[in-house]
Amino acid sequence: MYRQNFPEDPGMHNMADAGSSTRVTYRKNPNFIERIGSSLAGIVVGIALIGVSCYLTFWNEGRAVQTARSLEEGLKSVVTLGSAEVVFEENNGKLVHLSGPLQTDKFLFDDTYNVAVHAVKLRRSVDMFQWVEEERKREVNEGSQTREETTYSYSTEWKSELVRSSSFYNPNGHHNPESMRVSSQQQTAPDPHVGSFFLSSGLTGSITNYRKLNPQEKPKDVSVKLLDGVFYHSQDPMHPEVGDLRVTFEYAGRSGKESAKLGPPDVVSIVAKQQGHSLVHYQTNAGDSLEILYIGDLSAEEIFAKEQSQNAMLTWALRGAGWLLMFIGFSCMTSIVNTLVDWLPIVREIVNFGMATLNFSLSLSLSLSVIALGWIRYRPLLGVTILALAATPFVLSHLRRNKKKNRTA
Structure with a gap:
């Protein structure tokens, strides 16, 4: 569960002799009436989930359209600067695009470990x-009750967060320190430009764009070991003990003049509002705020294309989440049908499959309907088309029933 596979990293090994403990508990299996009660409660939960799903799906469509319109507006109005070295007053308040190397006036440093770097972040x-x-x-059904066997095993590894050993099932012999002597931190340059x-x-x-820093200078504290760019508070980094610390450094936004150690400064491309000598967020008429930065030398068209692509991916991700919530909601609402027949093995399998198919169809159709309603508000033609697609399964089903009735008559 907690293991990480770093076999060559000092101390990343499992302690096979750490021992394990097993706890056995029993719980009474619910009777038919209790299962019916749970299914009825599931109907309430299902209705709530469907409501949340509808809200999320409808909101997502509005967000997607607003973002798309803001990006289209930004692309039409953006002004590409010929040089980032000169600030022209006529561009104040406008959305501007520029590219250039990152610069900071001071080094970021960590006195404790004698580390310094010319970058935006450390x-x-x-x-x-x-x-x-x-x-x-492991659960075993024993008729009227279920036996639950829980096995707890213990191992050692490097963890960035503090593990509270007091909450272990068997804390004896598995004690962790209650605090870390050194804390993680991040520094940011005050004047990146x-x-x-x-x-x-x-x-x-x-x-x-974080990169690993490989310090060469040893820290002031002689008890700290430096091995392959990593600092160890340990007597033996290759065989650490519980409570030992491992400290690593990363930097982002390489800046300043070209360095033989780090290389040239990172080039960034920015779309933002010019406000004097500052670049700040730009408020669009469509409702979004534009304040965009990418690593690399990109044109304004390339930046806005990337933003549109990210907007599309987020939109589909939220649509998927909305549909999943809706499917779970319908499954909760129809669980009472499965409960009524769960004592009939063959019938139970058929009904379960039928209910799953029905829930899939209902959730898909309702999701498409909510998406369509959202688009009708912003783009009516496309919204009506989606709504028609959502209604197609029901229309076809109705036509088939009518056809059967006519044949019978």
Whole structure:
């Protein structure tokens, strides 16, 4: 459960002799009346899930259209600057596009480990070698009751978060420290800029191209070991003990003059509003705020194409989430049918399959209907088309029933 596969990393090994413990519990199996009660409660839960799904799906369509329109508006109005070195007053308040190397005026440094880097961000990550608990469950139906066997096993590994050993099923011999002597942290340069333009906090936050830093200078604390660019608070990094620390550094937004160690500064492309010597968020008439940064030398058209692509992926992801919630909701509502026949093996399988098919069809049709209603508000022609597609299964089913009636008559 907690294991990570780093066989060559010091200390990343499992302790096979750590032992395990098993807990056995029993619970009474619900009778028919109790199962019916649970199914009735499931109807309420199902209705709530369907309501949440409808809201999420409808909201997502409005968000998608608003974002698409904001990006279209931005692409039409953006002004590409010929140079980032000169600030022209006539562009104040306008949406501008520029590219250039990142610059910062000061180094970021960590005195504790004698680390310094010319970058926009410096991140220190701390892991502690700790005990972790893995839980495995096995259930056995014994007629009127169910026996549940829970096996707890223990191993050691590097973890970035503190593992509370006091909550272990068997804490004896598996004790972790209650705190870390060194904490993780991140530093951000106060003055990142491209040419003569200073970046807002929003643009700075978009700089996430982290790379591992390989320090060569040993820290002031002689008890700390430096091995392959990683600092260890350990007597033996190759055989760590519980409570030992491992510290790594990463940087993002390489800046300043070209360095033999890090290489040339990162080139970024930005779309934002010019406000004096600052680049800040731009509010569109469509309703969205534009404040975009990408690593690399990209044209305005390429930036907006990437944003449209991300908008499409997010839209489909939320549509999928909305449909899944709706499917679960219908499954909860129809679970009472499965409960009524679950004592008949063959019938139960047929009914379960039929209910799953029905729930799939209902959730798909209702999702398409909600999507269509959302689009009718913004783009009526497309919305009506989607609504027609959603109604097609019901129309076909109605026509088939009428045809059978006519043949019988």
